[in-house]
Amino acid sequence: MKNKLLLLFCLFTVNLLYAQEATTISGTVTDANSGEPLIGVSILVKGTTTGTATDVSGQYQLSAPANGTLVFTYIGYTTLEQPVNSQNTINVSLAASASALNEVVVIGYGTASRRDLTGSIATVKGTEVADRPSANPIASIQGKVAGVQIVNNGRPGATPDVRIRGTNTIGNVQPLYVVDGILNDNINFVNPADIESMEILKDPSSLAIFGVRGANGVIVVTTRRAKTGQMQINFNSTVGVKNVVNRIALTDAAQFRELYDEQLVNQGNTPYDYTNWQGNTDWQDQIFQKGMLNYNNLSLASSTEKNRFYMGMGYTTEEGIIKYEKYQKITVNLNDELQVSKALKFGFTFNGYRAKLPQERSVGGALLAAPIAEPYNNEWGMYGTLPNFQRAQVWNPLVDIELRKNTAINYEYRAVGSIFGEVNFLKNFTFRTALFADYGFNQGRSYSPIITVYNPEIVNADPIDSLVRISSVSQNQNIYTKIQSDYLLTYKKAFGDHNLTALAGITSYYNSFEGVSSGRTQGSGDPIPNDPRFWYTQIGDVSSTTGS
Template identity: 40%
Template sequence: MKRKILLLVMCLLTVHLSFAQNTISVQGKVTDASTGQPLIGAGVAVQGTSTGTQTDAEGNYTINAPANGTLTFSYLGYQNAQVPVNNQNTINAQLQTDTETLQEVVVTGYGVQEKRDVTGSIASVKSEELVRQASQNPVSSLQGKVAGVTITNSGAPGASPQIRIRGAGSALGSTDPLYVVDGTFVDDLSFLNPADIESMEILKDASSAAIYGVRAANGVVLVTTKRGKAGEATVNYNGFVGVQRVTNQLEMTNAQEYTTLVNEKLRIENPDASLLPTGLPSTDWYDQILRTAMIHNHQVSASGGSEKVTYMASAGYLNQEGIVEGDEYRRLTARLQTDFQISENIKVGYNGIFYDYQSENIPGDIFYQAFVAPPIIPVFEPNGRYGDPANYPVGNFANPQASLDWFNQESNGQRLTGNAFGEVTFLDGFTFRTSLGLNYGIDEFWNYRSQDSLTSVQFASRSLLTQHRSKTNMWLWENTLTYDKSFGDHEITALLGTSAQEDQSEFFTGSVNDVEFNTEANLYLDLGDPETFNINAGGERGTFVSYFGRVNYSFLDRYLLTATLRYDASSNYPRDDRWEYFPSIGLGWRVTEEGFMQSQNIFDNLKLRASWGRLGNNNIPANIFRLPVNRAARYGSIYNGVLLPGANITDVVPSTLFWEIVEEVDLGVEMGFLNNRLTVEADWYNKQTKDAIFGLTPLGFLGLGGQIRGNFADFRNRGIEFIANWSDDISSDISYNVGVNFSRNQNEVTNIATENAALFNGNLPVGGYQVSITRVGDPIGSFFGYEVAGIFQNEQEIEGSAQPSAVPGDFRYRDLDGNNVIDQRDKTIIGNPNPGLIYGINTGFRYKSFDLQLDIQGVADVDIYNGNRNVRFGNENYDKDFYDNRWSGPGTSNSYPSAKLTGKNLDPSDYYVESGSYIRIRNLQLGYNLPEGVVNTLKMRNLRVYVNAQNPVTWFDYNGFSPEVGGAPISQGIDRNVYPLSATYNFGVNATF
């Protein structure tokens, strides 16, 4: 037995030595055959084995191969090349471009298409563009890069940007697009690390989005994450560390200037009033609460596999401090993806993403507190206590520093998003795919307000503990059957599918007094006073069922047709109105494929396309069709000395309620010139929302305090989009690219069921002012108020005017109806918060191992309502611009009022409406790929370092921190001290092992 084992070992050793003797080390360089430019990341594999590698930043590779083997070289957009080793230690490969495979492939929903065959309006952003942005949220990376897409960022750590595709198409419903990550529907992309993304496609028109039916009215964002590829294992690291600083900090008045203004105000109100003393110390509250914040982000991934199994695993960590002391966000992401080729016809796989976040929070109104707090209040008194407004005759203001120190809240949450699939190919051209998606999330926070007395307005006689927990659970099961076949001059891809989905959510909020806070382990509601225990809980459940189909047809590779039909049902609507059809059709003509175009030398590509589609909006207020009953105490009655509860109907809904419907027409042209170095794409669209959910005010005698809601309105978004890109490789050492995009959109309410009806919103806390209106002929959420015709300079101007109660220094409002009375009938449209023009300029330049990227982004033809200036109860602080331009006596100003910003001066007017236009350097990055010798010494494949500046400079005229002000459609653009965007300066590393 021992002799047999010894013999077996010797045989194996002999085979091993024989193999080792026939295996040699091969190195070389892979370049473009026409330009000589190195191809970075080209695949090099030993034919017939799972051994493989990739080229580095210089196009170089090293691989072990049999001396009599064959190497296969591959690169996207190039023809594969096979080169026999023939005992050579150096093999250089030059790859030829492949005109057939060079076409960009885009994800279209339940499939992919070559860009040249797409008949709708789809924008695609690839991974290399995303990772160079150094953004924390993938959506932020799209800003300025996609025509027709408006993105509004917040500077709050971990906040998700607001995105709108081709304008706002709903008044009361959500305008967020549908996010689809690897086939699973999600609410946002905050759980994704941008380095994990392979590509993002934005389906903008109805034809391309109609495959998602009732969910697609606001557009669709498709996210495809990276997947493993066969070959040698590859490890990547992407990370950066940097600082964030506030830009365009709003300058407020100091103590001397503030005292001057308040005394002017007091003299106007009462000539005998006691004035504030001068010479008081000054506090800049913004300087007090703001800081330079740190940020660092790291992501490590490993991928590889064989012809049978491929995998990719990654882990990421983000730590982002806010620019306000005590604000911090931490995110941990982990992803695992594996594909199994069970047999030639069967493939299965899964993709799972886990996300965990923790954050330390700040008061939601801290920027408002810092804006209004008088500068004469010190941070601390000489005795060490917080500066108390009670010691200064200015009013009941909070001390912002005390608010930050007193506020004690932490949030955390987890999410698991995954998708598992099975795919079978059979017969000739048929593929059946089934997939199951899951999206499970938990969010929690606790808030503890201690028993304390910090100032006369910041005190609590009892402690208060509040806890909140919410849970969401979604599953999605989809099945598709695809037929893909070519018949001579005909190519057809047909798709049939079904979809079933269930969404569940529930929440619990509880509070109690008198919990003692020693550690977080003691924060339980049952440790407080049971008599103060308060609880609120609820939940929702929604189900969806869909059937869909699509046909892509091409004739002679020049005449294109895409037809889609989806049949959707949703439990969000009454039982009799739950089903609806959503059809679409797209046509394309590749003109350059025609015979009469072969002799021309102007166009390398010319394609005309037209599409029409019908979509639905399911994102309406929950349970809107159920009749609400209000059981407030005031509806009770006393009978025989006993209080009996009562109820009343405060909102009315119609007996029928159905989908918000969007119908859209899109006409587009795509062109390529000069060997496709210059590409141009333009679109015109007309997007109409029909039967939108809208609220009408009932007649007063009905006794209803709310609204009648139903399908009462129609809206329209109409516009143009233009994209031009130029790229050129001057030599193997120098290349550059320049891209420009812009879009113009006009939003309008085209119909409301009741004549002269309007929906008011945009409430401000002072006087309940409603500063926005939605009515026929104007954009959704237009600003509504008085036009200022100047400032009353003296008593003579007031006499006989329409404002007899005014005083010098007050606004003079325009009497639009000419009846010499200023009232509601003189209000008019004074601004539009819907951006009219958005644009971006994206450039890149490479010289040898250096690369430079500059992205510029801007918005024009948009207004902001400065609610910061408009919210005044008494002696709030003033901004420096007001101090410099105010009316302080006859002839001093005819545009800014006096310091007496009270009463009629606070009515909504165009004084508070300012331009929201801006232009910003969105991203500036300089990178360097380290030389091959250094990389080899470090045993790496490539190493790139870079410095990056994000949002370093923004040019705008608005009197606020930031001109990016979002909000719901009927209350957007109203600045109530938004969390300002900051500039971020990073140093980063991209490394491959």
């Protein structure tokens, strides 16, 4: 018994000494070359499980023993160990690893060794994108690249907002995307599992070749190719759940009554009559859900000395955090490269995409609606109106969620492809020509039904009120076509320890857009029918139809 007591006393003493010696440490982690803050650097107290990561400003804070050691690790950089030595502020700079300096980087219209570059170019490998599954490839690199801010809005399948080194004022604020050579405004059509690498071009020297279109930065995407001598079939599936972790704290019914009556009394008014409003509703609970995620990818890679072929297929379903939000996407990626001879090469690429977009919902009503109202009445159904002090601004948030579910249809189709030929001649010259095509088709429909709800302030036998007294429908179709052709002549020669590369070329770009839309409205006497399985082939007569 004495031995057990002695052991417990020793353990208590050790923990007490550790607590006395622990200190709070903060600092900033930057790139040793550019001085830019590094986002997402892992900092671990050596020999423990205590750790943290840097924020968007490259800053961190954690507690560690005064005689401990901090270990800084970041993909593509050399790991650094820094003794604490009773310091409260530790700023460090991480240097790129030697292996990273030897890798080949895609730069605009060509490639180069990283050690030969002076511009600011960040590389994200395809494995890093695939390790963080997402419906959109850009969402997968959030927090991985210094100087790049990526903000997701939480809606399934939505394109994240991207800022490279802040916000510019030329054109839109989004970067230019280059996918296997073709210029694009987004990469929604690319399956994250089919990406070989992403290069983020951030400084003027690396962006100059793109002119004004590269003013907001450029993200160069290279899709996967079969490796030489490879015959491989891969399949992977990911299942997950997402939900709102940090909800906005709102008052419950009792707190609301107390505060609202206090406001009325301070204004010289009488307290509110809550006779018809005895609910205690958390409206965020009513609209939020746990969203299921499922990503499935199948790929086939085959390569011989003369031919390299790759095929990838993906199927994604993603539910939103708001009820009835659901996103579905199917992608196909094909590419083939034929080495006819040492001097001649041909090939093609193709990316196909079909997506069913979610019906957009809002959380605004759930944040504004008073908790004293109930969602449903057992006899009459859904409440429509809220107490008269906020009726002009807000109605029952479930009206939009439940009574307007499955009333919008939006599909996106896209086909992006290229054919190319490349010839080497006179030992140091390479001529490459490529023709790219990008065809997109969007189709959408929005239907608004007649809505009747329960109103507790209607004092008669039938307390049913009409929130929306007419039905309406609108449809739209958009088609856009992009054609791009490249003609590039490259000269490469090595002079001892020096390498010379010269590039001359022409790119032509054609872009067209066509759109048509129409709509119709009808009263309650003859409401427009709705069936989400079908499209309307005709919307009313000429005198009652609007369109553009």
